[in-house]
Amino acid sequence: MAEHPTGIPILLEPLVTRVLAPNPSPFTFTGTQSYVVGERDVAIIDPGPDSREHLAALSRAIGDRPVRAILITHHHRDHSPASRPLARMTGAPIVGAAPFAVDHADGRADAAFDRDYAPDQVLADGESVAGEGWTLTAVATPGHTSNHLAFALAETGVLFSGDHVMGWSTSIVSPPDGDMAAYMASLDKLMGRDDRVYYPGHGEAVDNPQRLVRGMLGHRKQREGQILRLLAGGDILPIGAMTAQMYGGLAPGLIPAAERSVLAHLYDLRTRGLVREEGAAWTSAA
Structure with a gap:
């Protein structure tokens, strides 16, 4: 700047x-x-x-x-x-x-x-x-x-x-x-x-705040969709594996923060009955 x-x-x-x-x-x-x-x-x-x-x-x-x-x-x-x-x-x-x-x-x-x-x-x-x-x-x-x-x-x-x-x-x-x-x-x-x-x-x-907020909502819904697709069909994945597939090319120093956001999505999806924990990993609840 x-x-x-x-x-x-x-x-x-x-x-x-x-x-x-x-x-x-x-x-x-x-x-x-x-x-x-x-x-x-x-x-x-x-x-x-x-x-x-x-x-x-x-x-x-x-x-x-x-x-x-x-x-x-x-x-x-x-x-x-x-x-x-x-x-x-x-x-x-x-x-x-x-x-x-x-x-x-x-x-x-x-x-x-x-x-x-x-x-x-x-x-x-x-x-x-x-x-x-x-x-x-x-x-x-x-x-x-x-x-x-x-x-x-x-x-x-x-x-x-x-x-x-x-x-x-x-x-x-x-x-x-x-x-x-x-x-x-x-x-x-x-x-x-x-x-x-x-x-x-x-x-x-x-x-143009309305446009940006609309885009941010869409971005988070896309991340949610990525998680659900990764876990579809009964796959059981740890957060690290999901993050690697969702955030390709991310700088190594930013990976822990990305994993925290993935975890936040998983907690939300669990509350909604869409995923469940399997030990240290996650899978679809469907």
Whole structure:
């Protein structure tokens, strides 16, 4: 994203400034995008990782304006840790996604969690925070995580979509916190809205959100169909074998994430009575 370098505030439209954090990776694309919303007073959406460099960039973007709230879409380590030093710096409350911690045997699923995330106020679906000339309303979009929120800017038709919808990639849905049925239901929910543009946690703005969401629903249904075809006729396959056939040519470092999404599909299909577990493998329930 050469035209939007790390640490430099970019005014996207009168009420929205983007600041890119210096944490690029195969899972964060060019890095986490924090948003400064407002003119005379502001809110900060997803302040990102606890990086001295990024906090300095956010401080420059805020200037001497009061910060009314620090909003968090979800509790992953690339989105929420900087909320704590930023709250100390500005005196603003941390609001948004509910706190969540999970402990279980599979460390891959919870390694991304910000275990110290502790909001001052949890926003339920439809609840808002406001400042001078702006209102941000929580839109519950669970699936990528159980507590994921998007935030709608009522004055301009913007939706800050977090990691639920991104133009550069589909979201990882990793059980037990990630839930494929919830993720699909949240996409359906967004299809019923008329937001003008999405500003995601990673990647460029989504200028035709309805078309992208429709495509994402289709993509997930295609993955579901792939699984059902692989297991048709009584075949019994482990997740690794299914993933290898479904994601041909995937970079090795991304295979574990793909396996988690396949597992999320399998759990959803099991709930619907379409597949069943056979030890460490899966087969059709038909």
